[in-house]
Amino acid sequence: MASRIVTLLVNGTPQEVIVRPGTTLVSVLRDQLELTGTKRGCADGSCGACSVVVDGKAVRSCLIPAETVDEAEVTTVEGITPVGGLGPLQEALVEGFATQCGFCNSGMLMVATALIAENPDPSDADIMRAISGNVCRCTGYHPIIRAIRDAAAKMRGAQQIAAE
Amino acid sequence: MLDRVDVPSDLNAALETLAGCRAGAILSGGTLLMPEINTRATGLTTLVSLKKLDLAGISVSGTRVTIGATTTLDAFGRDERLALLKPVVESIASPPVRNMASVAGNLFAAQPYGDLAVALLALDAEVEIAGPKGKRQAPVSEIVKKGVAADEIVTALTFDLPDGGSWFYAKTMRRNTNSAAIVCVAARVQVEGGVVKSASIALGGAGPRPLRVPSVEAALVGKPLDAESVTAAAAKFEADCEPFTDAYASAWYRTRVIPVHIRRALVGA
Numbered sequence: 029m030a031s032r033i034v035t036l037l038v039n040g041t042p043q044e045v046i047v048r049p050g051t052t053l054v055s056v057l058r059d060q061l062e063l064t065g066t067k068r069g070c071a072d073g074s075c076g077a078c079s080v081v082v083d084g085k086a087v088r089s090c091l092i093p094a095e096t097v098d099e100a101e102v103t104t105v106e107g108i109t110p111v112g113g114l115g116p117l118q119e120a121l122v123e124g125f126a127t128q129c130g131f132c133n134s135g136m137l138m139v140a141t142a143l144i145a146e147n148p149d150p151s152d153a154d155i156m157r158a159i160s161g162n163v164c165r166c167t168g169y170h171p172i173i174r175a176i177r178d179a180a181a182k183m184r185g186a187q188q189i190a191a192e
Numbered sequence: 193m194l195d196r197v198d199v200p201s202d203l204n205a206a207l208e209t210l211a212g213c214r215a216g217a218i219l220s221g222g223t224l225l226m227p228e229i230n231t232r233a234t235g236l237t238t239l240v241s242l243k244k245l246d247l248a249g250i251s252v253s254g255t256r257v258t259i260g261a262t263t264t265l266d267a268f269g270r271d272e273r274l275a276l277l278k279p280v281v282e283s284i285a286s287p288p289v290r291n292m293a294s295v296a297g298n299l300f301a302a303q304p305y306g307d308l309a310v311a312l313l314a315l316d317a318e319v320e321i322a323g324p325k326g327k328r329q330a331p332v333s334e335i336v337k338k339g340v341a342a343d344e345i346v347t348a349l350t351f352d353l354p355d356g357g358s359w360f361y362a363k364t365m366r367r368n369t370n371s372a373a374i375v376c377v378a379a380r381v382q383v384e385g386g387v388v389k390s391a392s393i394a395l396g397g398a399g400p401r402p403l404r405v406p407s408v409e410a411a412l413v414g415k416p417l418d419a420e421s422v423t424a425a426a427a428k429f430e431a432d433c434e435p436f437t438d439a440y441a442s443a444w445y446r447t448r449v450i451p452v453h454i455r456r457a458l459v460g461a
Contacts (some may be wrong), residue, residue, distance in 0.1 A: 030199075049194045049195055049196050049197045049239075050194035050229065051199050052226070052230070053450065063385065071227065071230035071231055072226075072227030072230060072231055073223050073226070073227055073289055076286070076288065083290075085266070085291040085292050086287060086291060087288050087292050088223075088228070088288055088289065088292065089220045090221060090230060091220070091223055091226035091227070091230075091292065092226070092292075093197050093222070093226075093239065093241070095197040095198075095199055096197070096219065096222075096241045096243050098199070110230070121251055133248040139288060141395050142287075155367060156369070157282075157286075157287065158287055160286045160287070161286020161288050161289055161370050162286075162287065162371035162372040174203065
């Protein structure tokens with residue numbers, strides 16, 4: 029069967045890719061679009077390293093054949109990273125020593141991005157639930173939970189200043 | 193190796209593709225099927241995605257609930273009309289997986305997964321299925337046991353929403369979130385005049401599929417819903433269960449704790 033053209037809006041940029049049947053979204057992002065911030069981990073949905081935001085929801089890009097998300101809006105860790113700097117969530121991870129080997133970070137950042145977009149003032153329990161499907165073997169999770177909480181507070185502050 | 197992934201927008205087209213292909217599978221949320229495809233030689237050649245079939249959505253008429261097959265667990269958990277069943281959904285996997293996983297897909301999850309199937313079994317849900325010969329309905333008990341034919345597609349689930357006082361759900365896990373069941377108990381128990389009038393109790397983690405425990409149910413009817421009678425009834429679980437060993441618990445352990453968790457689910461202690 030022939031390959032197919034899939035159109036995606038990735039981090040605000042329209043992209044057209046040719047995919048062989050069943051090519052996963054993580055493969056499209058990493059191998060075709062060279063967005064290697066999204067990590068390939070377990071390939072079965074249990075580690076969370078490949079998490080991206082598709083149409084506003086955090087999902088596992090390793091479990092999505094690209095054909096099924098034709099015309100979707102995809103945000104990856106590159107999409108929340110300002111040119112030449114770091115976004116508030118990323119800064120909080122660095123400052124809070126919530127990044128060690130770094131492999132889980134992009135997945136954590138994307139589920140946290142989806143969480144804060146929906147709930148700008150998440151409790152620790154909310155954060156714990158949101159990242160419960162993302163494995164980190166370095167930090168013991170607490171620095172990550174604190175960092176997400178700190179970043180959410182900073183983002184609320186920034187929003188308030190912008191509103192004033 | 194896959195040579196075709198179809199995303200049809202018409203149910204008949206989906207059924208035709210499924211019937212006409214060599215080794216096809218239905219792709220809904222993908223959280224069960226894609227791990228297989230990513231990590232094993234499945235022999236599948238064709239995937240038929242249900243994504244554009246317009247099978248998602250929840251309608252409630254009186255107490256009768258109809259849920260489209262591809263409704264995500266996330267959408268199920270957010271529907272205020274189904275708030276009573278929210279703890280079931282929230283006990284399953286993690287938010288990103290619930291954003292993908294479909295309600296009907298949960299019926300086909302291997303034990304000790306499939307907690308929603310356990311709840312639907314306790315609720316005597318009906319499954320609506322489309323196939324080459326037309327539509328049919330089957331009780332969820334039959335579907336969890338036999339599945340559906342390779343050329344059929346589950347389109348919806350229906351059940352009566354229980355009232356708050358008669359619904360019980362408890363899932364015991366090794367962690368508080370995102371873990372499979374050691375034992376999962378879902379039950380609808382109606383009490384009238386101080387005694388149990390009817391009981392439907394379903395278990396996960398107790399056998400090769402979600403199962404009912406008719407021996408326990410029968411022993412409970414006519415008795416008060418208290419610790420003493422629930423303990424006595426729960427002791428009869430072995431006739432209906434086939435506890436197994438996996439990474440979460442041993443068969444021995446499950447055998448020891450199944451009656452404990454039935455009691456805790458129904459009377460809290």
